[in-house]
Amino acid sequence: MGAGLLEVQHLALRFGGITALAGVDLSIAEGETLAVIGPNGSGKTSLMNCITGLYRPTAGSIRLRGESLLGLSPDAVTARGVARTFQNLRLFQHMTVLDNLLLGRHLHFRRRLVDAFVRRRGEEIRHRERCEEIIEFLDLEPWRDQRVVGCAYGVQKRVELGRALCTEPKLLLLDEPVSGLTAEEKEEVSYWIHEARGRFGVTVLLVEHDLRVAARLASRMVVMDRGEKLTEGPPAEVQKHPGVVRAYLGDQ
Amino acid sequence: MDLVETYREELRFVRKPIPRALLLLLLLALLLLPWWGPRAWLSRGSLVWLFAIGVIGQNLLIGYAGLVSFGQAGFLAVGAYTFGHLRIAGVPFPLALAAAGGAAGLVGWLVGFPSLRLKGPYLAIATLGFGTATYQIFANVEKLSGGRQGLGIPALEPLFGLSRDVYVYLVYYLIFLLFTGAAYNLVSSYVGRSLVAVRDSDIAAEAMGVNLTRTKLLAFGISSFYTGVHGALMAQYLGHLEPQSFNIAESLNFFVAVIVGGLASVEGSVMGAAFTVLVPALFGDFRWAVPVLFGAAILGVLIFEPLGLSGIWLKARLYFRMWPFR
Numbered sequence: 386m387g388a389g390l391l392e393v394q395h396l397a398l399r400f401g402g403i404t405a406l407a408g409v410d411l412s413i414a415e416g417e418t419l420a421v422i423g424p425n426g427s428g429k430t431s432l433m434n435c436i437t438g439l440y441r442p443t444a445g446s447i448r449l450r451g452e453s454l455l456g457l458s459p460d461a462v463t464a465r466g467v468a469r470t471f472q473n474l475r476l477f478q479h480m481t482v483l484d485n486l487l488l489g490r491h492l493h494f495r496r497r498l499v500d501a502f503v504r505r506r507g508e509e510i511r512h513r514e515r516c517e518e519i520i521e522f523l524d525l526e527p528w529r530d531q532r533v534v535g536c537a538y539g540v541q542k543r544v545e546l547g548r549a550l551c552t553e554p555k556l557l558l559l560d561e562p563v564s565g566l567t568a569e570e571k572e573e574v575s576y577w578i579h580e581a582r583g584r585f586g587v588t589v590l591l592v593e594h595d596l597r598v599a600a601r602l603a604s605r606m607v608v609m610d611r612g613e614k615l616t617e618g619p620p621a622e623v624q625k626h627p628g629v630v631r632a633y634l635g636d637q
Numbered sequence: 638m639d640l641v642e643t644y645r646e647e648l649r650f651v652r653k654p655i656p657r658a659l660l661l662l663l664l665l666a667l668l669l670l671p672w673w674g675p676r677a678w679l680s681r682g683s684l685v686w687l688f689a690i691g692v693i694g695q696n697l698l699i700g701y702a703g704l705v706s707f708g709q710a711g712f713l714a715v716g717a718y719t720f721g722h723l724r725i726a727g728v729p730f731p732l733a734l735a736a737a738g739g740a741a742g743l744v745g746w747l748v749g750f751p752s753l754r755l756k757g758p759y760l761a762i763a764t765l766g767f768g769t770a771t772y773q774i775f776a777n778v779e780k781l782s783g784g785r786q787g788l789g790i791p792a793l794e795p796l797f798g799l800s801r802d803v804y805v806y807l808v809y810y811l812i813f814l815l816f817t818g819a820a821y822n823l824v825s826s827y828v829g830r831s832l833v834a835v836r837d838s839d840i841a842a843e844a845m846g847v848n849l850t851r852t853k854l855l856a857f858g859i860s861s862f863y864t865g866v867h868g869a870l871m872a873q874y875l876g877h878l879e880p881q882s883f884n885i886a887e888s889l890n891f892f893v894a895v896i897v898g899g900l901a902s903v904e905g906s907v908m909g910a911a912f913t914v915l916v917p918a919l920f921g922d923f924r925w926a927v928p929v930l931f932g933a934a935i936l937g938v939l940i941f942e943p944l945g946l947s948g949i950w951l952k953a954r955l956y957f958r959m960w961p962f963r
Contacts, residue, residue, distance in 0.1 A: 437844060463846040475841035477834045479901075487827075488834050492846035494827050498855075501826035502819045506648045508827070513644045552846060 390415045390588050391436070391556055396445035398431055398612075405431040407612040408445065413556070418582065418589040420603035420620070422596065424632055428612040429592040430472060433558050436590075437469050438462040449556065464492055468554035470545045472561045472592075478534045482525055482544050485533060486516040489551025519547045522584070523577060539570045546577065550585060557587045563598050571598055578602055596624065608632070650821065668810060671803040679806045681918060686813035687870035688894070689910035693820045693903060694863025695891040700901035701824060702856035703836030704752050705761040708768035709864055709891045711748075714775050714883035716741040716865025717872040721788045724873075730793060734812075734869050741865020742858045749857030753850055768888050776880040788878040809870060816863060820903050823859070832856055833901070893931050897938055898945050905947030912946065 393411040397404070406428045413419050421429050434440040436447055438459040447454045454462055468489075477485050490512040500508070520526055523543050528536055533544060542562065549557060562578065563571040575598050581587055593599040599606065600620035608615040608623055610632045616623060623629060641647050651657040671679055691713065698704050720737035728736070751763045775782045782788065795804035823829055831852050834842035843849050872878050890913055898909020912934070917927045942948045 439840065439844070458848075459840075459843040460846045460848045463844060469844055471841065471844075475838045475844075477837040477841065479837055480830070480833055484830055484833075488830050488842070488847070489845050491827060491831060491834075496827060498828065501823050501828045504650070504822040504826070506645065506826075509648060510644045548845060 389413060390417075390450060391590070392446075392448045392451075393432075393436070394446045394448075396432070396435060396447065397443045398428075398435060398440060399443045404612050406435070406442070409609070409612070409614050411607060411614070413588055413590060416582065416586070416588055417605065418578075418591060418603045420591045420593055420599040420606045421609060422593060422599055422606060422623075423609035423615070426611075427609040427632075429609055430560060431612075432609070433469060433560055433590075433592060436462070436558065437467060460492075463552055463554075466553075466555035467558065468549040468552040468556075469558035470542075470549050470560055470562060472564070474538075474541050474545055476533045476541055476545055476548070479532060481530050481532055482528045482536065482540075483513075483516060483520070483530060485544055485548050486519055486551050487512060489548040490515060492552055516551060519550055522550075522580070523547045539566055542566065542570075542574065543577075546574070546581075550581060550587070553585070554587055556590065557581070558590045558592075560592050561594060562591070563593065563595050571595065575602055600624070648825070664814070668807070671806055676802070679802045681915065683802075683806050683809040683874060685911050685914045686809040687867055687874060688914050689813055689907045690816045690870065691864050691867030692891060692894040692898065692906040692910040692913075693817065694860045694867065696895050696898070696900065696902070696906040697820065697824070697832070697863070698856055698860035699895055700899075700906075701829060701832040701836065702853065702860075704749075704853065704856060705757065706764040706857075706860075707761050707885070707888050707892075708748065708764035708766075708771070710883045710885065710887040711764075711768040711771035712741045712745055712861040712864040713868040713871070713887060714771050714880070715744050715861075716868030717878055717883070718775065718781060718788070718868075719865070720869035721783075721790050721872050721878050724790050725788070730873070734866060737869035738862040738866040741868065742862035745861020745864070746854050746858040748861070749854040752853045752857065765885070765888075768885065772880060772883050772885075775883065782880050783878070790872055790876050790878065792876060793873060805874070809874075812866075812870065816866065817903060817907065820863075820906075824903060828855070893935060896945060897931075897934050899947030900945070902944070902947035904950065905945050908946040908950070 389412040391411070391413045393409060396406050396409045398406040409428070409432060421432065423429055431440065435442045436454065438454065438457050438461070442455070449465055449467065452465065454465065477488060480488070494508050494512065520529060523546065525543060525547060528540055533541060536544070546562065559578065563574050566574060578589060579602060582589060591599060591603060603620060605617065606620050606623040607617040608626070608629050610628070615628045615632060616626045646652065651660055670682060691709070695706070695709055698706055716737040719740040720733045723733040723736055748764065748767050752760050755763055792801070793805055793808070795801045799807070831842065831847045834845070834847055835849065835852050839849060894909035894913045895906065897912050898907070899905030916930065917924065920927055938945050944951065
């Protein structure tokens with residue numbers, strides 16, 4: 386395994402008496418796809434929120450290419466190359482699909498207030514080209530100028546993936562990217578996630594309940610239960626682990 | 638036939654030739670109003686133009702950034718008194734106007750800090766507190782408000798041999814065009830996009846790299862700059878300032894204009910401003926009925942046309958685009 390892109394060590398998160406994360410260690414190598422699975426409430430999303438700066442962990446360290454992400458605000462974390470999608474879509478409902486994608490480019494804009502006031506739009510056009518690339522990649526052409534509110538759920542999921550890709554992340558965190566989709570849409574999304582790795586060179590951390598999709602996409606799996614890491618390894622091995630079977634199916 | 642060939646073309650202010658020609662005609666007709674309209678329209682017109690600037694400012698804050706402020710009268714007072722004192726000290730009109738905007742913008746930026754923590758009704762109350770406090774300060778500190786007789790502001794000296802009311806109308810109209818144009822440019826730029834993003838989902842906006850602190854403070858700063866300019870123009874228009882003009886009712890007037898005109902729409906703000914200025918004028922002797930009408934108008938808008946006057950305008954345009962079909 387090459388140098389770790391993301392190193393999480395002894396990460397703990399407590400809300401009062403509730404322990405969401407109890408000392409989790411995690412490491413993702415560059416170019417890898419890592420799936421984090423586990424029953425509801427096992428701390429998968431908490432882990433993701435800690436990495437992206439939404440939560441302040443109680444203890445532990447998070448390093449991206451050796452640089453600590455602790456204490457940074459979410460936008461600063463994104464500026465360092467971490468993008469994410471949300472479990473329950475958080476799109477900008479009243480903007481068009483294109484504007485949602487352009488907002489993903491916000492970081493890369495040369496932001497000068499004067500340009501905004503006098504309608505100098507060079508930046509806009511430069512970044513539009515990049516957005517069109519993503520639109521083409523995700524087959525979003527028919528919805529480009531439609532408001533997100535009016536789009537179907539599957540399309541909204543895709544827009545969120547596109548918006549995250551627009552930030553040009555090194556590390557892409559996907560929180561249940563195929564939940565609520567039809568079987569066909571699941572296939573498509575899996576394909577796009579796989580393709581994005583090659584085309585945009587992203588490393589993916591995937592939180593997923595659909596074990597088939599997770600096993601197919603990921604080269605390695607981490608199983609979490611009650612805020613702790615149960616086990617990790619290749620998908621086939623992990624799924625036979627007695628602790629995992631117990632966590633998912635209960636005692637026999 | 639509507640074919641867009643380049644990305645740049647899509648970003649044009651008015652893309653199609655016929656609407657562009659109509660818009661130019663309208664703007665020209667309004668510019669030449671002193672030469673074809675009745676004299677009484679001039680002062681009403683000036684009032685609409687100056688009011689529109691403040692309403693646009695309020696709409697940038699409420700409609701676009703989703704930050705509710707009940708303290709607009711405070712910014713208005715800061716702008717008006719900065720302008721008044723500078724004018725009395727002999728500072729020329731344009732400089733005093735810029736300073737009034739700047740002072741109000743700075744105060745707005747400071748008032749924006751609570752918005753980093755507070756949302757919705759809580760922010761509304763915090764800004765209401767600011768508005769009330771500002772009113773009290775101006776009402777009680779005689780050095781600021783000019784005491785019992787108020788603050789008299791030197792009149793604008795007309796140039797080019799125009800009569801005063803014509804000159805004031807033209808100056809106000811041009812300032813209005815400048816600020817409205819800038820607002821259109823702003824809301825269609827990356828700034829406008831980040832404002833709407835913060836309104837729709839602040840968590841997602843932050844996760845996509847929008848700095849919440851900077852964006853919210855910027856929204857407050859720009860909005861109160863507009864409001865400060867409104868205050869300055871109002872001070873010049875009235876020629877006389879008393880703290881009574883900056884009480885809570887004034888803040889509510891902005892609200893009426895924004896809601897009736899339409900949230901998150903620049904042309905809606907202008908229409909809302911025209912509504913709140915011109916409708917009371919129609920009533921003449923029945924002034925007492927104006928608040929009733931405003932109340933009814935807000936109810937009507939909320940029930941039948943949540944997008945306000947701008948929504949009606951949008952539907953009208955759609956109708957003519959589709960005509961004769963449908």
